[in-house]
Amino acid sequence: MLLLLALCSLSLLQPVQPSCPSGYTAAPNLTTCLSGSVATDVNYCQCLKTCAQLGQRILQPDTYAAVRLSLGEVWTGINDQLVERGSSPTGWQVVPNRAGSLLTLTDLWNTGQPDGTSIEDCVNHNPTTKKLHDAGCTATIACRCEHPMGDERPVPAHYELFVESPVVDFTQGAVGCTEKIALELPIELLCAGECREKLGCVGFYFNPLRRECVLLLYMDAAVSLSYSSPAEQAAWIKKIAVHM
Structure with a gap:
């Protein structure tokens, strides 16, 4: 009996491993939970709004890099709506609410991308090339959100x-x-x-x-x-x- 109590006490002391809620999957090698498609046929701003309403964030570059081979066409949290980057693969801002956060994983771009078109200020995943493409922000495609594992609905920034x-x-x-x-x-x-x-x-x-x-x-x-x-x-x- 004493041994059983000791084992039970020991198990209670073990930290609870965070997990993802129903409808979300854990990104490989990351402590991030990624949703299924929370919206289809939405533009970039609508995707950002959808994720914000969930208390979450749009698909981020590090998560994207881990899961891109299994993705359909979907928006990412990468754009150059503050400073036009043209055909440069660097300096694209990562959103939301990450001041000073810029894209550094330049190998995620498809060959010839970004192509420098000034009206293509947002970035999506192309399921054919399985790489990043710049696109017009008014295009309507799928949206997926993410949040830190164990933090299903982060407190909004104050x-x-x-x-x-x-x-x-x-x-x-x-x-x-x-x-x-x-x-x-x-x-x-x-x-x-x-x-x-x-x-x-x-x-x-x-x-x-x-x-x-x-x-x-x-x-x-x-x-x-x-x-x-x-x-x-x-x-x-x-x-x-x-x-x-």
């Missing part, structure tokens, strides 16, 4: 502080996942408050002269800014949220 960041005015059309808000008063704190209340908001552009607030959702991005004079153009500022 932002209290916004720091100034360089304004990036993109004139080739609408990019990024944004929401434009008309403010009643030209007060930056109102724009910051809108960002704090919005799921997935990581920062904002603000113009007091135009009383405009442009929320950046899920990722930092260049946006097409409106202005009718040099003064209005110079009045735009940009703030990025800091994790607290």
Whole structure:
């Protein structure tokens, strides 16, 4: 009896190994749980929103590298919506909410990719080549999300502080996942408050002269800014949220 009690006590002291919930699979050699297809026929922003609503993140490069041979066509968390990278395989940002995180696994690109087309700012997996291809962000394909093993629904980031960041005015059309808000008063704190209340908001552009607030959702991005004079153009500022 004493031996049995000792064995039971010992088993209770053993750490519980984290696992993945139903509907998720463990990525090989990683402590990451990958969903099945949580949405089909969605564009890039819709995929980011779907994962954010689950408290999770879009398919990340390290997870992608481990499972790419078994994937269908699907979005990844790689894009160049902040700084145009053209045909360069490096410097693509990894999202969401990973400031300063850039793609370094350049061998994941297919031959001839990225091909430098300015309207192809997002990256998906091509099931034929089993490699990365740049693509237009409005294309509609499958979406898969992931989360750390044992952390099924991570607590969303809490932002209290916004720091100034360089304004990036993109004139080739609408990019990024944004929401434009008309403010009643030209007060930056109102724009910051809108960002704090919005799921997935990581920062904002603000113009007091135009009383405009442009929320950046899920990722930092260049946006097409409106202005009718040099003064209005110079009045735009940009703030990025800091994790607290």
